Amino acid sequence: MNQRKKGILISFEGTEGSGKSTLIRLLIQKLEAMKIEVIATREPGGNPVSEKIRETVLNFDMNPWTELLLYEAARSENLAQLVFPALRQGKVVLCDRFTDSSLAYQGSARGLPWEKVKVLNLIATQGLSPDLTVFLDIDPETGLRRAQDGNRFEAEGVHFQEKVRRGFLRARREHPSTWFTLKVQNQTPEQLAEAVLKELARRFRIRYKTV
Ligand code: TYD
Numbered sequence: 001m002n003q004r005k006k007g008i009l010i011s012f013e014g015t016e017g018s019g020k021s022t023l024i025r026l027l028i029q030k031l032e033a034m035k036i037e038v039i040a041t042r043e044p045g046g047n048p049v050s051e052k053i054r055e056t057v058l059n060f061d062m063n064p065w066t067e068l069l070l071y072e073a074a075r076s077e078n079l080a081q082l083v084f085p086a087l088r089q090g091k092v093v094l095c096d097r098f099t100d101s102s103l104a105y106q107g108s109a110r111g112l113p114w115e116k117v118k119v120l121n122l123i124a125t126q127g128l129s130p131d132l133t134v135f136l137d138i139d140p141e142t143g144l145r146r147a148q149d150g151n152r153f154e155a156e157g158v159h160f161q162e163k164v165r166r167g168f169l170r171a172r173r174e175h176p177s178t179w180f181t182l183k184v185q186n187q188t189p190e191q192l193a194e195a196v197l198k199e200l201a202r203r204f205r206i207r208y209k210t211v
Pocket of ligand 1 (some may be wrong): 096153
């Protein structure tokens, strides 16, 4: 089913502490200043039902299948409420985490079968996939030092984050042409945002200008 389109869906992925949220905040400011219709959302979350699911999934231990299904439920609701309508209206949608997080966290790190996670992703998204995935690739240990959420995924430690990172690399290998990787070292958020804007200008009809 094609619930789209006209708009552009850009997902942002990375292990803990990679700086996605700060980057998205900056990008919103810059894109709005360029008069581009843009909205940002996050997973899990973005609407009352998915925010309730978020509280549950981030705070309670549960079996990995339940965890996956909750992420997929939150995703399905956020798509229906916010993302599909925005894409139909031609907006640029910036999504803090999307289907590749389920592959990396529940598939690679929790060890659920990769192909089954893909099937559930497909069901939750009705086949929608990002036009571009911006991957903030940070050394997992450095990321954990920077992370401040204190959620139960951070508490799993660095070995878990390494498995998450390997999951992202595997997902990228499956769709190399729609991934844009930024190796996070000592760049400022401003520099990271400029790099993403340049990439958007290269791929889409989004004119790049410094604001
Ligand atoms: P959040 O506080 O938003 O973390 P971050 O700032 O790192 O994005 O919490 C989201 C957490 O949920 C994060 O640890 C990754 C995890 N997650 C999954 O395990 N599977 C998923 O499908 C999604 C979307 C997120």
